[in-house]
Each structure stands twice: as structure tokens, then as C-alpha cells.
Amino acid sequence: MSQTADRKQEVARPASKYGFEESWLDRTPRWLSLLVLGVAGILIWYGITLLEVVSPILFPGPIETFEEIYLSARGILSGDHVFEALVITTQEVIWGFIAAAALGFFFGVIVGETKIGQKAVMPYLVGFNASPKVAFAPVFVAWFGFGINSKIVMALFIAFFPVIVDTAAGLASTDRDTVMLFRSLGASRWQTLTKLKLPNALPYIFAGLKTAAVFSVVGAVVGEYLGGGKGLGELVRLSAQQLRLDRVFALIFYLSLLGLALFAFVSWLERRLVFWHKPEPLEITSA
Amino acid sequence: MTVQRHPDTVGGFRRGDEMLRVEGIAKTFEARGVRALDPVDFSVANGEFITVIGPSGCGKSTLLKIMAGLMPPTEGAVMLNGSPVTGPREDIGIMFQQATLLPWRTATENVILPIEIRNGSKVAKEQEGRANELLDSVELKEDFHGVYPHELSGGMAQRVAICRMLVTEPSVLLLDEPFGALDELTRDYMNEELQRICMERDATSFMVTHSIPEAVFLGDKVMVMSARPGRIAEVIDVDLPRPRTLDMTTREEFGQIVRRVRKQLDVGGMG
Numbered sequence: 001m002s003q004t005a006d007r008k009q010e011v012a013r014p015a016s017k018y019g020f021e022e023s024w025l026d027r028t029p030r031w032l033s034l035l036v037l038g039v040a041g042i043l044i045w046y047g048i049t050l051l052e053v054v055s056p057i058l059f060p061g062p063i064e065t066f067e068e069i070y071l072s073a074r075g076i077l078s079g080d081h082v083f084e085a086l087v088i089t090t091q092e093v094i095w096g097f098i099a100a101a102a103l104g105f106f107f108g109v110i111v112g113e114t115k116i117g118q119k120a121v122m123p124y125l126v127g128f129n130a131s132p133k134v135a136f137a138p139v140f141v142a143w144f145g146f147g148i149n150s151k152i153v154m155a156l157f158i159a160f161f162p163v164i165v166d167t168a169a170g171l172a173s174t175d176r177d178t179v180m181l182f183r184s185l186g187a188s189r190w191q192t193l194t195k196l197k198l199p200n201a202l203p204y205i206f207a208g209l210k211t212a213a214v215f216s217v218v219g220a221v222v223g224e225y226l227g228g229g230k231g232l233g234e235l236v237r238l239s240a241q242q243l244r245l246d247r248v249f250a251l252i253f254y255l256s257l258l259g260l261a262l263f264a265f266v267s268w269l270e271r272r273l274v275f276w277h278k279p280e281p282l283e284i285t286s287a
Numbered sequence: 288m289t290v291q292r293h294p295d296t297v298g299g300f301r302r303g304d305e306m307l308r309v310e311g312i313a314k315t316f317e318a319r320g321v322r323a324l325d326p327v328d329f330s331v332a333n334g335e336f337i338t339v340i341g342p343s344g345c346g347k348s349t350l351l352k353i354m355a356g357l358m359p360p361t362e363g364a365v366m367l368n369g370s371p372v373t374g375p376r377e378d379i380g381i382m383f384q385q386a387t388l389l390p391w392r393t394a395t396e397n398v399i400l401p402i403e404i405r406n407g408s409k410v411a412k413e414q415e416g417r418a419n420e421l422l423d424s425v426e427l428k429e430d431f432h433g434v435y436p437h438e439l440s441g442g443m444a445q446r447v448a449i450c451r452m453l454v455t456e457p458s459v460l461l462l463d464e465p466f467g468a469l470d471e472l473t474r475d476y477m478n479e480e481l482q483r484i485c486m487e488r489d490a491t492s493f494m495v496t497h498s499i500p501e502a503v504f505l506g507d508k509v510m511v512m513s514a515r516p517g518r519i520a521e522v523i524d525v526d527l528p529r530p531r532t533l534d535m536t537t538r539e540e541f542g543q544i545v546r547r548v549r550k551q552l553d554v555g556g557m558g
Contacts, residue, residue, distance in 0.1 A: 178387040184355055185404045186375045195404070199391050276390040276435055 060246035068250035076254075082235065086254065089231035092148055092220040093258060096155020100212045103156070104163025105205065111164060112171030112201075113193065122168060129161040134222045146228025155219030159212035166208030170201025203277045206270040213266050217259040232258075306491045307331040307354070307459055311363035313516075314349050322516040323349045326363060329510065329519065331459070334489040338506035340496055340548065346517025347495045348463055354493065355381050355461050368458060377405065380457030384464045386444035388436040388451075395419055395432045398450045405455070414454070421450040425480060442473040449484065460485070462494035466501070475533055478504055482530060499552070503544050504531055511551045521551045 025033070042062050048054070049061030056064070075082040111117035111125065137154050144150035174197050182192045224233025232251050239247040307330060314324040324346035331337050339347045352358040354365050356372045356379065365372040367379070388397045398418035403411035419432050425446040436444055445465060452460060465481075466474045478501055485492055496502050502509045506525050513520040525544055527535060535541055 175385070175387065177383045177385050178389075180352075180357060181381065181383065181387050182404070183357055184375045184379065184381045185401045186377070187404045191404055195400075196389065199389070276437055 057243055058245060060249060064246040065249040065253075068246045069253055072247075072250050072254065082232075082251075082254075085230060085232045085235050086258075088148065088229070089220055089224070089233065089255070090258060092151040092155055092223070092231060093216050093262065095152045096219055097159060097212060097216040097262060099152065099156040100159035100163055100216060101209055104160040104208065104212065105167055107160075108164040108167025108205070108208075109171065109193075109198075112168035113197075117168070118172065122165075125161065125164055125168075129165060133158050133161070134218075137222050137226050140223065141226050141228070148229075150226075151220050151223035151229055151231070154223035155216040158219035158222075159215040162211040162215065163205070163208040166204045166211075167201060170204025171197045173204065174200050202274045203270075206266065206274060209266045210263055210270075213262040214259050216262070217255060221255060304333045305330050306333040306335075306368065307493070308366040309350075309354065309363070310366065312350065312353055312360045312365065313362040314346065314353065314358070315361045324353075324360075325516045325518040327517070327519055329522070331491055331493060333491055336485055336490075336492045336494070336505055336507050337510060338494050338496055338502035338508070339510045339512060340499060340502045340552065341512030341517065341520075342514045342552065344517075345512040345514040347512055350517070351461050351463050351493065351495050355379055377455060378458040380452035380455065380460045382445075382448055382452050382460070382462045382465045384467045386436070386441070386448040388439075388444055388447055390436050393433045393435055394422060394427060394439070394447045397436070397447055398422065398454050400451060401455045418450065418454055421453055422447070425449060425484070440473075441469050442477055445469065445477060446480070449481070453484070453488070458491060460490050460492040460494075462492060464495055464497060467497060474498075474501070479533065481505065486529060499545050499548050500536055500541075503527075503541060503548060504536060509544075509548055511548055513554075520554070523547055523551070 046062050049056060049059060060068075072082050076086060077083075111121050136157060140150045140153045140157065144153055171193075178196060178200075179192065182196055187195070220231065221233035221236070223229065224231045225237055227234075232255055236248055236251045236255075239245075239251065309327055309329050311326040311328055312324065313322075313326045315322050327350060329337075339350070341347050349358065353360045354372065356365075356374045356376055367376065372379070388394075389400065392400070395415055395418050398421060399411040399414055402414050419429075422432055423429075427443060427446055427450075431439070431443070436447070439447065448465070462481075466477045469477060482505060484490070492505075494502075494505060496505075503525055509523045509525060511520045511523065512518065523544065527540060527544075
């Protein structure tokens, strides 16, 4: 610590002339900047509620929200209806995610590995991916009923496009010279796929899986909003109807935790499997 | 002149015997209507090092791919060890500008990749010792055997690629600008290494390059090509003793040959 400080004094550069001096922000550790911004955000939130420009019923402050988060946590720990809702939503999310990962990977390989897939199927998938997929939710309720199945299918439907697209893109990103090397070694198509293209596509596949982790929560909640569900999404809908927005905020907090937990699990798996490719911490992935 | 052969080279061939013959190879890319290569004829003797130089678009990389069996010629044939090349072959070793190592495999695992693909993981595993000996021979000692490519410098990565090419003991080495992406100092060093390796094994080599001094330094013959469509403008013999040293590159004899190649390139390039 003190040594680097000494060296800085020693160098004593003529400051600011170049316009790219190391600023105090560069020296701030990440956890501190996250903490400061988080606290500042909550304070601003609190300040807005103090001004009472919006009715506290429509815009609960941080204190009411944290209280509700705490009460829900106690309820969850004692196994009440919030706990039951959490279990149901977790099931929907996990099954939806697993199905999305498996189907997305399977179709992604087919799309990425075949000429027809690349030339004809991929453009349709990209187009489909751009469509507002939540609009299909009533269709699935009609097909699969009001039970948990329609929610799983909705989660799957929203989450599996990014896996397909990223898997196919990962396979297509294989270095051409390396493919040529494999050809020169007389590698079969299967060998080229398993020994070269799939490992090469892993960082892409994981980017898709991380998006899918977040999307599967979206899918499950949208499915529940349409009714018949018994999960957290249904509780959100009911609480909003009762104008208990503090509870809505608390439930959204737990839904976010659910998505974050799945995201963190996939990131952990990625670090284990894709050891040669180091993504940035908290890397932001696109949808 | 008879030279004693290295004991473990392909049976029955003596230095100077014809190893590879290119018979009227021409290439037209029908889809784009581009004539990349006019009929090209030459042969490479056993133990000979041929370097090819020419402006971009002279078809030298196309020629190399055809020789490697990676691309069919429109006309002509490539004969290697007396049989025509009609596809990838075990007796051809190939190397590219990028090391093309697999980042999820260690240096040793990258070297045995060709064996794994041809003969399966079990046979490859048994050859790990030999792979490590090869790595040792290019100054990548024990500490580097278990290292992953992202921990290697560009020159080290290309040395692993050399080992991967040599592990199947091919009878001809096809090198497509293997050191083109390296900095000049590393490149000089790698050229000396390559010369040493080729001399030790009496390797038959065909190398595409963009650098005149590199072509002269390594080649027994420098094949100068001209562009659009590609054809051989001149074949220049390099009568410099081996092993050649970097010191020799500043001498008058070396400079004369460089100037000859330069002049031929200027004629071909402008014309």
C-alpha cells in the first residue's frame, strides 16, 4: 500500500495535461462502488416518498418494502402460503429452464450444423426471437390448461430461443483454419463436432443459458398472471389488485432472487467447464 | 552426392529422389468466375525445402490447399510418394499462420490430437511420451507440457503446432505462412528453429511466405509467382551452405539472391 503511494509521489507527473489521468473512480474497489450506488438509490427512493408527490399506497417507500420482505421471509421460513407459492414457481422455472436448455441445445446443434438450418431455419428463428413471445401465453393456457404445465411451457417457450440462437452462433464461430486442420487430419463430421465445434461453442452456449435462466422466470410469471396459477406471480397479481404494492415489491424481490440464483448457478457451471475463457465478472449478456 | 538418411524417415527414399510432383495444377473458382491458378508444374525432391513467394492473389495458398488435398484442382494432379493426392492424407503435415491450438487442451494434448483423430484416444494416450519428447526438442521443457495455450506466447504456440504436425511423421510438410503473425525477432528465431528441425529429419517442405528474406533464408529453391492468374514466374536456386545463420542474412551473397527475388516480384507484380 504505502510502497505504491511512495512511487506515485516519486513519479509526480504533470497532472491533467493529457486528460486521461487515473481518476479516484479507477481506484475504487468494485464492492464499494456497488454499495455506494445501492445506498444512494435507496436514499433517493426514500426521499421521493418523503416528498409525498405520489400516494404512499401507489408508491411504497423502502421501509415499508423492507418490512414486507422481512415478513415474507419469516412466512417462507415457517412454510406459509408464500413458501408454497415459491415452491411452485421454482418448479415452473426449473423445469422450464431444463427443457429450454435441452431443446435449445438440440435444435441449436441441428440449426448450426446443417446447411438447411443455417440458410433457411436460422433466419426464421431470428425473426421469431424478435416477436413478442409473451403474447403466446393465452395459447398455452388454452392448450395445456390452467395448471403448472402451461407455466412450464411458457417458461420453456420464452427461454429456449436464446439457447438455440447462441448455440448455432457458437458453432458457426469456429475458426476456419482450425476446421481446415481437422479436415487435413481426416476428422469425421462427428469428431469435428465433438472435439472442436462444441467445446468452441461453450462460451456462446453459456451466454444463451444465462439469458434463458432470466427468461424462464419471466415466462413462469407471465403464465401465472393469466390465472390459475398458485405461484408467486399469482400472489403478485392478487396483491396488486388489493393495492398492496409494498407486498408486490417484496414478491418481485423474491422473484428476482430466484432468477439470480439460477443465473449464478449457470455462471458457476460455466467457470468450471469453460476454464480457458474468462468472462468479465457480472458480465452483461444480451437477450 | 549421397547423404546418409535419418533412420526414421519413410522407407525406400533417398535424398534427391522425387517426393512430390505437381502436374499441371490449375484452379478456376466457377462460382465467382475467377481463374486463380494457371497450370503449374514442378517437383519437390526428398529432403528439399521449397519456399513460394508472390503478391496477394497469386494463388499460392490455393496451390498449397490443393497439394494438401483440401481442395480439388480444376486441372492436373498432385503425386505424393507415387500416388495421387485426392483428399487429406496421413503423410501430409500442415501448418497455418495461426497456431490453431485447441484452448481447452494442454500442449501435450494438442500435440497428440492428430493421433487421437486417426487412431482413437487410447492409442493417442500411449503416444504422450513421444509428444513430450517432441516438445522437449523445440525447447518446451517439462513445465510447459501441461500448460494451456492461453499461457503460451505466439512463438511458443507455433512450436506446439510444429510438434503437432511432426507427431504423425509426415513425409511432406506444407507450411502456409507459419510465422506470418509473429513479431520479427520471434520470427527470425523460429526460422532458425524450423531449419534445424527440417535438417534433423531431412524433411521435405513446401512453404508459402510473404517475406523475401524468409524465403531466401529457408529455401533450397525460391519459387516466385505472379498474380492473376497465378503462375510460376521463376525458380531461383539458393546456393547458400546450411545451416544458415541470421548473420549470413547481412552478407553480399544473401543480398544478391534477395535482390533477384525482389526484381522478379516487381516485374510480376506490376505486370
